[in-house]
Amino acid sequence: MPEFVKTGVEGLDSILNGGIVENAAVLVSGNPGTGKSILGMQYLYNGVEMFDEGGIYLTFEETADDISQAGQSIGFDRWDEFIEEGRIKIYDKRTLLRSGDFSDTLDTILGDLQNTKYDRLVLDSLTMFQLFFDDETEQRQYLLKFIDILKDSGLTSVLTMEQSAVFPDTEIGLENFLTDGNIYLIQSPAGSTSNRYIWVAKMRKQPIENSMFPLEIEEGGIQVYEQAAGFSMMGESPPGFGEESPGGGLE
Numbered sequence: 001m002p003e004f005v006k007t008g009v010e011g012l013d014s015i016l017n018g019g020i021v022e023n024a025a026v027l028v029s030g031n032p033g034t035g036k037s038i039l040g041m042q043y044l045y046n047g048v049e050m051f052d053e054g055g056i057y058l059t060f061e062e063t064a065d066d067i068s069q070a071g072q073s074i075g076f077d078r079w080d081e082f083i084e085e086g087r088i089k090i091y092d093k094r095t096l097l098r099s100g101d102f103s104d105t106l107d108t109i110l111g112d113l114q115n116t117k118y119d120r121l122v123l124d125s126l127t128m129f130q131l132f133f134d135d136e137t138e139q140r141q142y143l144l145k146f147i148d149i150l151k152d153s154g155l156t157s158v159l160t161m162e163q164s165a166v167f168p169d170t171e172i173g174l175e176n177f178l179t180d181g182n183i184y185l186i187q188s189p190a191g192s193t194s195n196r197y198i199w200v201a202k203m204r205k206q207p208i209e210n211s212m213f214p215l216e217i218e219e220g221g222i223q224v225y226e227q228a229a230g231f232s233m234m235g236e237s238p239p240g241f242g243e244e245s246p247g248g249g250l251e
């Protein structure tokens, strides 16, 4: 039996039937505003608070201050404390882009990761990370190397990606194949019922609930309602997708 790393996100660990398999690299995709960064932060925050597991947060999009403010706003009250204690380590936009040469920076980080005492890692986002490479071949080589190093270092990782998740138009990129798990966060421009969903599309080495489940972002972070009937991606639409469909959502 594989060991599981719990996200601590209510509902999500049960959809995953225990959590994320230890040492896996999981891609979390979605459009802007779907909650990718919050999910990443919550994974690290819960790691420290609930399971005494330290985490690394790599971001190309924000400064440590931005992240701290986002954390306060969502109710991760001890975020700054965990940073000060070194239980969450941030490589932010400033750190990552300080040196003119990105490949030097990357080598430094990869070196740090190889001797790391941390258990969890979040890269927010892979999309930005890939912009630093000139061509697709280089992107792929680095992605492969990066994922290898995460695994060799014993990290269980969440990599976010700007990627639409509206089946069947979802483009399946190489990133989806190279990672062990694919989770999509979905937001629809719906009316009165919940209009956020999560869909776990693949998790190597573990059984999953392969339906869409409602999700809410609120004080305290993300909650997944695994007891609400899951929506099949192939079958009926959840509320807010196409035609009005009666019931099935949250109040």
Ligand SMILES: Nc1ncnc2c1ncn2[C@@H]1O[C@H](COP(=O)(O)OP(=O)(O)OP(=O)(O)O)[C@@H](O)[C@H]1O
Pocket (backbone or CB within 6 Å): 030, 031, 032, 033, 034, 035, 036, 037, 038, 039, 073, 074, 075, 162, 217, 218, 219
């Ligand atoms: N305190 C809060 N309470 C309720 N909802 C919140 C709160 N803070 C943020 N949100 C919601 O979370 C959304 C942003 O989530 P997040 O920043 O994780 O998205 P993202 O997928 O990372 O977006 P991007 O691709 O732009 O980085 C906001 O659009 C907002 O609707």
Ligand SMILES: [Mg+2]
Pocket (backbone or CB within 6 Å): 036, 037, 038, 124
């Ligand atoms: Mg984000």
